[in-house]
Amino acid sequence: MTSVTSASDDIKWEKLPDDFILPDDPVDNIHQPAIAAALTDSLEIAGKLPDTAVTTTNYGICATVNGKIVVKAPDWAYIPHIRVSQGEIDRSYTPQLQGEPPIIVMEFLSDTNGHEYSIKPTYPPGKWFFYEKIHKVPHYIIFEPYSGLIEHYQLDESGGYEIQSSDETGRYWIPQLELYLGLWEGTREQRKGYWLRWWNEAGDLLLWGSELAFQERQKAEVERQKAEVERQKAERLAAQLRAAGIEPEL
Numbered sequence: 001m002t003s004v005t006s007a008s009d010d011i012k013w014e015k016l017p018d019d020f021i022l023p024d025d026p027v028d029n030i031h032q033p034a035i036a037a038a039l040t041d042s043l044e045i046a047g048k049l050p051d052t053a054v055t056t057t058n059y060g061i062c063a064t065v066n067g068k069i070v071v072k073a074p075d076w077a078y079i080p081h082i083r084v085s086q087g088e089i090d091r092s093y094t095p096q097l098q099g100e101p102p103i104i105v106m107e108f109l110s111d112t113n114g115h116e117y118s119i120k121p122t123y124p125p126g127k128w129f130f131y132e133k134i135h136k137v138p139h140y141i142i143f144e145p146y147s148g149l150i151e152h153y154q155l156d157e158s159g160g161y162e163i164q165s166s167d168e169t170g171r172y173w174i175p176q177l178e179l180y181l182g183l184w185e186g187t188r189e190q191r192k193g194y195w196l197r198w199w200n201e202a203g204d205l206l207l208w209g210s211e212l213a214f215q216e217r218q219k220a221e222v223e224r225q226k227a228e229v230e231r232q233k234a235e236r237l238a239a240q241l242r243a244a245g246i247e248p249e250l
Helices: 031-045 127-134 209-243
Strands: 002-005 010-013 054-056 060-065 068-072 076-079 104-108 139-144 149-155 161-163 172-174 179-188 191-199
Touching: 031 054, 031 076, 031 104, 031 191, 031 209, 060 127, 068 127, 127 139, 149 179
Parallel strands: 104 139
Antiparallel strands: 002 010, 010 060, 054 076, 060 068, 076 104, 139 149, 149 161, 172 179, 179 191
């Protein structure tokens, strides 16, 4: 067990007891799992999710603060390195003890209660306070799926979150992933609307598996059509040769 004490809080990194009852909160709406799955899908295909990394969805990230266990379950998070087997973190994950803290956490807004902005420091601490002051997550994304609004907060030199401005394309650079995060509008798996998506440094969109499969089908169809054109050309040439009394070579 490792621990660190800040000016106001005693923070310990302890494994969650086996008999600890995790919150069983339902997913707020149908959009959250789809958006989270899409974020992971393109990262995995692009080779941005090595074996030592893991992405999480509504999954408990823990800390013991002033002697009390605190568990928050962001809608999506990227943990760059775990030091234990995946089986050891089936129920929850404790940064520092079991691996590195998340690089980025995301919350997808579904109501107006403001939990995502809570800086409440007393038990149980608010989400904002937990990500910023306890785990010191470098990037905190708050996304409104209905309007497409993205808020990107990044830790500054003082250790506090500062809102970031997008670039001229409306995207945000995440240096730890060497990727841009931005907004895309379209349809995936019957959900039509706004999505969070990744772009590489050259500005190329990281594709989903379904999009890559569609590209492969298109490529195969183009090749089939080219082969059909060549076949028809060969048949016409053979017919012309026969009309001239010449038997074409097969």
